[in-house]
Amino acid sequence: MSVRKTRLFWKALLALLVVVVAGALSVYLLLFRPVAAPRTEDLARLFNHGSIGNEEVQGLPYWIWRVLPQIFPEHVPNGKDGYGAFGMYWRAGDKVPIGFSVTTLGVIDRVSPNCAFCHQGSYRLKPDEPRVLVSAGAGTRVDPQAYIRFLIKVGADARFTADRVMREITTIYDMPLYERLLYRFVLIPATRKAFQDQARRFAWQDTRPDWGPGRIDPFNPVKFQNLELPDDGTIGNSDMMPLWNLDELAPTNIRTFSLHWDGLQTDVRETAVSGAIGDGMSSKTFLRTQKTSTG
Template sequence: MTPRRRTSLIVLVLVVVGLACIAWYYLLRDVPQHYKSEEDHYKYGSIGVEAASGMPYWIWRALPLVFPEKMPGPDYRSFGFIFEDGHETPVGMPLRTVGFQRIGINCGLCHTGSVRASAEAPRQIVYGAPNTTLDLQRYLRFLFACAGDPRFTADNILTAIRSMHELDWIEQVLYRFVVIPQTRKAILKQAHDLAWMDGIPDWGPGRNSPFNPAKVQILKRHYDGTIDNADIEPLWNWRLRKDFGLHADGLNNSLDEIFLNSGIGNGAGANSIDRASLMRIKHWIFDLKPERYPFAVSRSNSDIVVRGKGIYQAQCAGCHAFGGDKTGTSIPVEMIGTDRYRLESWSQDDADAFDALDGYAWRYTGFRKTSGYVAEALDGIWIRAPYLHNGSVPSLADLLKPPAERPAYFYRGYDVYDPDNVGFVSSGDDAVREGRKFDTRLPGNGNQGHLFGTALGDDDKKALLEYMKTL
């Protein structure tokens, strides 16, 4: 080789290596984030979703500017996300730089609740409680509609980004030719994978489909026609929940497996999943206690609470108190009589397919098929409304009524509390405006069954309700 050719070769290699370094820095460089407090970690800590399926933060910020007509309100709050002052992203949506800033999801998104004493009162955040306001499906549909719109172009998105934030010229080139087109493609793929959602009843606020998306996206199967819309469950007191059946039907009882599976199900990759971060959350929720009932409640030694406790111990504790014979186990659906769709959405074949997954650094062994719904411990039950696995009964007072007298429809997603009925306000102008209609006559939304306590006299029901506020 002549010296000249050798020099050109060296220059070429340097240019290629230089470009690769730039691409790595701007697209893939992973900057781990860390929160000192457990609460902040729970709300904003990454579990490794961003690298695999995070959304470019500045595109996320740009969408409401480019597509305001597709939003239910002026900003992302209108989907029911919980925002805290001083944070650009909602609780449960971590920011992490992987090349560029990306926004992900963590467990706190669905497992952090909120409550207000009145429409004017400040919102109190409740760690581990189900998020009753978040309408995730509506948010997904917003993203799908944006990506499907011909106005989702590099020019439009970059103009919106530039109105808020400066990108350097390398970022502009990469956004134009890589990041924006790839984001659009990824959202459209997700829309395609989840297209079946449109043929079945909506999730509505506080609910989602826990396993059907995973069957399509992880097991790579066609949608199987089932409906598994389910209410979010609480994450607290897990030390006391040792060996409980997990999820509505108890389809596994290994908390470790459900943690890993939830991480993957929410978009972490086999390699990007941050197991240390998940373990930190797991340890924290071991001893996390449910928030106490914040409204007036009779003193624990008052006659009414003592009477309520007696009824609870005689008629409910065997299935619902820690230490009860059946607490934490699946009770045959014939005995409970509640809506069967969620139970029937999960088969032995699904359990076997999850146990056979081999693309991870771990194997699942605990998935199984059960014949009913788990009788859960009722700690913090006051803030777990609406009730039953499908969230079909708005309040504890309604759950103690015979099914024919429970509301046939009501509004979910409003977080002002109704201390009289023990649940969230679910009717009236404010609930209609801020919530979404839930119709119990639709498939999967049935409010029948669970007749326990429905035959009690009015005074006994009152006493039982009063006692349950203290759980």
């Protein structure tokens, strides 16, 4: 190879490397760069809407998530309206119901479930009165399995296309051009694929009894997805307990408590962290969530 050709080769290689690095950096800045949430001293709001660090794995682009019940009302349980059909409490003025966080990655808001998704309660004293939220209460009305199945059905629906979703979004949000391009060509196709992947990952639940409102199988998803263990046919359906007076469960010199569903943990903090790991938190995002909570 002549000296001239060698120089051209290295220049082309360098140019290609610059393009690859610039492209990777652009993708990171647009879609994955964590944007710090403001710290808060409001512990109730932190519990109800704070991130547990699962937005990279479980986070749905906000505007896709927002319009799904309007596009696919027939997949919402019992013909009810919107996300309230899954038993979640949605306070007027909030961007999402109790039990969801909104975290910005790059330039895109992501919606993810948090601990309050299952641990929330509500009541009313008369049929015509509005419901009253009970933070960290027993989730007797919440139906996590119905929510999972809703997303799976949406992912299998042929109408889940960029044209249909964008048409619904733009009726309620004047989306800037760069965001339209990201949603149309990247986020909507990726979200549909994620729902279809979820259908495969949760196929095991069709061979078990339904969880029903107020109940969840907390460990089979961890076994089959996080730990990649084979399906052993076990049933782990359990009630979603309230999270009140947890200080009373702290270990002392004379006693410890058997915590979580199976009693294998004795530390409240470890129990909470392991639950978040099961819902998609990683070691990297765990450290990030600590910066937005109170000390």
